[in-house]
Amino acid sequence: MSAPITDTSTDEDTTLHEARLWRDNGWTARVIKNEDDDGWAVEMIKDGEPEPALVGPWTMGRDKKNPKPLDTAAFNTLVKTASEVLRRHEQQLHALLHQQLTVNGPQGPVSVTLDIVPDEDDPHGLLAAADADGEPLAQVRVSPGFKLNRSSATAWIESGYAKPR
Structure with missing residues (x-):
């Protein structure tokens, strides 16, 4: 297992790449114990937000006991998915707060x-x-x-x- 790659160039934009915790490009991915069963979950948190944008199941590792480590491809996919969830939420909120129709006057x-x-x-x-x-x-x-x-x-x-x- 390789050592974590860490770049602490600024306090606000800390890049961290560990097996269960990745912080990069304004997002944090954290692998956590799944509360519902014996498996694992991953949560995606956008920087500055108090709640995760996405929480989903995470794959077990080869030992069928521990979680599969995070990697660049998985992190990028999670960022894309979480960003889409936020975008859809914003669209839904806009639709609730702004309505328009045309009638004959x-x-x-x-x-x-x-x-x-x-x-x-x-x-x-x-x-x-x-x-x-x-x-x-x-x-x-x-x-x-x-x-x-x-x-x-x-x-x-x-x-x-x-x-x-």
């Missing part, structure tokens, strides 16, 4: 958007309307629980963009 198509602002102290939504050329027609503050659908958008437009209740 008196002067033509109106694009209505709802942007939720998940502020810890003052969560709210911003309901906005724009004409077909993208010119703003109205914007009002609404409850973060406001439901944007064709019916609510049409009712808002028909009310002259009065603040929905």
